[in-house]
Amino acid sequence: MxxxxxxxxxxxxxxxxxxxxxxxxxxxxxxxxxxxxxxxxxxxxxxxxxxxxxxxxxxxxxxxxxxxxxxxxxxxxxxxxxxxxxxxxxxxxxxxxxxxxxxxxxxxxxxxxxxxxxxxxxxxxxxxxxxxxxxxxxxxxxxxxxxxxxxxxxxxxxSLNNFHRFMSQSQKKTYGRVADALIYFSRIIYENDVFEIPFSRQELADLIGISRESATRVLSKFNDDGILRLSGRTIEIVNPELLGQISKNG
Amino acid sequence: MxxxxxxxxxxxxxxxxxxxxxxxxxxxxxxxxxxxxxxxxxxxxxxxxxxxxxxxxxxxxxxxxxxxxxxxxxxxxxxxxxxxxxxxxxxxxxxxxxxxxxxxxxxxxxxxxxxxxxxxxxxxxxxxxxxxxxxxxxxxxxxxxxxxxxxxxxxxxxSLNNFHRFMSQSQKKTYGRVADALIYFSRIIYENDVFEIPFSRQELADLIGISRESATRVLSKFNDDGILRLSGRTIEIVNPELLGQISKNG
DNA sequence: ATTTAAACGTGCTATTTATCACATTTTATC
DNA sequence: GATAAAATGTGATAAATAGCACGTTTAAAT
Missing domain, CATH: 2.60.120.10 (Jelly Rolls)
Structure with a gap:
């Protein structure tokens, strides 16, 4: 180097x-x-x-x-x-x-x-x-x-965006937070239902404020439930309505 | 009315x-x-x-x-x-x-x-x-x-202040968060080790992002440990060093 | 002053989520 | 492409904390 x-x-x-x-x-x-x-x-x-x-x-x-x-x-x-x-x-x-x-x-x-x-x-x-x-x-x-x-x-x-994330983290449980993060990526960052995140599961967890293992587990669950289609770091949101529901219910 | x-x-x-x-x-x-x-x-x-x-x-x-x-x-x-x-x-x-x-x-x-x-x-x-x-x-x-x-x-x-609180809430456990809030009141709001909060335990809990019962319990613990002297809504910080330590350790 | 309502403290239980351990897969490096 | 290193997935377990129930205290209203 x-x-x-x-x-x-x-x-x-x-x-x-x-x-x-x-x-x-x-x-x-x-x-x-x-x-x-x-x-x-x-x-x-x-x-x-x-x-x-x-x-x-x-x-x-x-x-x-x-x-x-x-x-x-x-x-x-x-x-x-x-x-x-x-x-x-x-x-x-x-x-x-x-x-x-x-x-x-x-x-x-x-x-x-x-x-x-x-x-x-x-x-x-x-x-x-x-x-x-x-x-x-x-x-x-x-x-x-x-x-x-x-x-x-x-x-x-x-400032408002960050307040929003703050609320998400302090009021919602793991599932709701992961849902929020996914919605954020698809709507704000990539403006697309399919996207490839350029960071690890650990970093995703660090963003959401949960453990790496929890992040993995929730994603797998969403995948099994047909809400997402996962392939490594590529994520496709198949059912945005359901994801929104999960976010809303905390 | x-x-x-x-x-x-x-x-x-x-x-x-x-x-x-x-x-x-x-x-x-x-x-x-x-x-x-x-x-x-x-x-x-x-x-x-x-x-x-x-x-x-x-x-x-x-x-x-x-x-x-x-x-x-x-x-x-x-x-x-x-x-x-x-x-x-x-x-x-x-x-x-x-x-x-x-x-x-x-x-x-x-x-x-x-x-x-x-x-x-x-x-x-x-x-x-x-x-x-x-x-x-x-x-x-x-x-x-x-x-x-x-x-x-x-x-x-x-914005920076709120980021600081955000970090406190996402990274620290109940004890650390309560400590942070108490330090915040004494240093920033009242600039005094003794102060009377004009809000309920429920509101304190809502600020910290924990349950009312947890807030009560942590305060009682701090009182028993000689860190605070509690009397209703009047709080005296007896041992600021220890409180800082608790905040620091999460 | 008396009554009523709100706030508070505390034990118990259920739930959530982190942590640990380890197998498996993917990625990077030479 | 072989090997090492990093990242990932998954079960079992432990720890932290919310929720519930209920008795007690404090404050508010008349």
Missing amino acids: YFSDLCRKIGDSQFIRMYQESNKKISSCRDCKVKSCAAAVLHAAEIDLVNENSRETSFKKGDIILHEGSMTSHIIYLKSGLVKEYQKGPGDKEQILQIIKKYTYLGLPSLFGDRVNHYSYGALEDITVCYIDLNIFNQLIRQNGNFAFEILVSVSRD | YFSDLCRKIGDSQFIRMYQESNKKISSCRDCKVKSCAAAVLHAAEIDLVNENSRETSFKKGDIILHEGSMTSHIIYLKSGLVKEYQKGPGDKEQILQIIKKYTYLGLPSLFGDRVNHYSYGALEDITVCYIDLNIFNQLIRQNGNFAFEILVSVSRD
């Missing part, structure tokens, strides 16, 4: 910044096809400012993008791929807070707080991200009210 | 607005001693604008301020007293999301989303709030970047 690979594995942001500096900018933010909806309200001059203070980078599956506890100088915008946001709990048990899909800023709440990353971010697939200088980002918020508003909408949506 | 009392009990915002209209404004926002830290960045003209489009109202203990699912035309700023933010889960089980103390806007995330209140808010004590017209509020965010930034900080802090 190369040194650069190692640095990415362990989420060494110092190196990642160096790497960015050395990485030639190939395209302009003006031409970027995947810029955030918030960026739509920026003026041409503001976009150029972002252009001069941002850098595109990619990570490989399994890489750690950010480590909880680390300090931040840049905000990260996810341009493609899936990322898990997680924390280590007592006994190094990993709690996955959410699966994040493209076109999302990572860890906005941390940025407006103490600038310490409260969560870790790991790449579930090969991904591309954009690093944007935090001072520039903050400047844009203060000088462009519409941009501020869009970011506020984004943070708010995130 | 008077009609007005009934309306307050059930959180009838229609009536509450009428009530506000009829209620003479006694003081100006300029002189208000409890305005939000965000308001500190407003210009005099902006404060006057808020002044003309806001109204102070009070609620009695037990009143419902807002009902989940209702639409909003005003944002509510809590000037004094404690409020619970909650949702009804399957089987009408109440999940309390957080206890909110004064100098806080209620339900900001809902306002920047679909304008539907996702949670209910109930007064745990007699409280005073300020209703501010939502359009004016949004206008201020767009035209005053510093104000937007402060609101963003507020929403972010809230």
Whole structure:
């Protein structure tokens, strides 16, 4: 393994910044096809400012993008791929807070707080991200009210989503929670009844807040009952109505 | 019970607005001693604008301020007293999301989303709030970047706090969760080792996500072990170190 | 002050779910 | 493609916690 690979594995942001500096900018933010909806309200001059203070980078599956506890100088915008946001709990048990899909800023709440990353971010697939200088980002918020508003909408949506998951976990039993997670993947993440999850059963369990064995068992049960069709990490939801029922009943 | 009392009990915002209209404004926002830290960045003209489009109202203990699912035309700023933010889960089980103390806007995330209140808010004590017209509020965010930034900080802090509670609930067992809640009250809400909670054991359990009986039992255990001194709803934390230890170990 | 209702504490039991152990399958590596 | 390593599935068991029942205390209403 190369040194650069190692640095990415362990989420060494110092190196990642160096790497960015050395990485030639190939395209302009003006031409970027995947810029955030918030960026739509920026003026041409503001976009150029972002252009001069941002850098595109990619990570490989399994890489750690950010480590909880680390300090931040840049905000990260996810341009493609899936990322898990997680924390280590007592006994190094990993709690996955959410699966994040493209076109999302990572860890906005941390940025407006103490600038310490409260969560870790790991790449579930090969991904591309954009690093944007935090001072520039903050400047844009203060000088462009519409941009501020869009970011506020984004943070708010995130907050509500997470509340929803919180409710699911504290009020529902194992079956209901697994059902919720499956519905979430099919509706929000993949927008399809068939999908292949890029993470292990253990990670699924860490997301739902149950044990690996329980996750396996519930999935098998759903498979036997004809609600799902399982094949490794590929999941097909055969009976969404019944799944919704299970979610609803807790 | 008077009609007005009934309306307050059930959180009838229609009536509450009428009530506000009829209620003479006694003081100006300029002189208000409890305005939000965000308001500190407003210009005099902006404060006057808020002044003309806001109204102070009070609620009695037990009143419902807002009902989940209702639409909003005003944002509510809590000037004094404690409020619970909650949702009804399957089987009408109440999940309390957080206890909110004064100098806080209620339900900001809902306002920047679909304008539907996702949670209910109930007064745990007699409280005073300020209703501010939502359009004016949004206008201020767009035209005053510093104000937007402060609101963003507020929403972010809230989001992080709730993530913290989420982690506590999904990773920790009953004892750890109760310990967390007690530490939260003493450090964040009351800033004192002795405090009197203005809510029942059932509500405490609903906040922690456990049964009433379990809450009672854990508190009794802590009392017997000399960690707490209990007397009805008055709680004295005698041994904060040990409590911290219990929280840490899950 | 008396009555009524709500909140609280506690033993017992049932249920849920984690944990352990180990067989089996899949994936990665050279 | 052989071998090692990681991930997965499944039964048995233990631990944690909810639910129930009921007696007691506290608070509210008239």
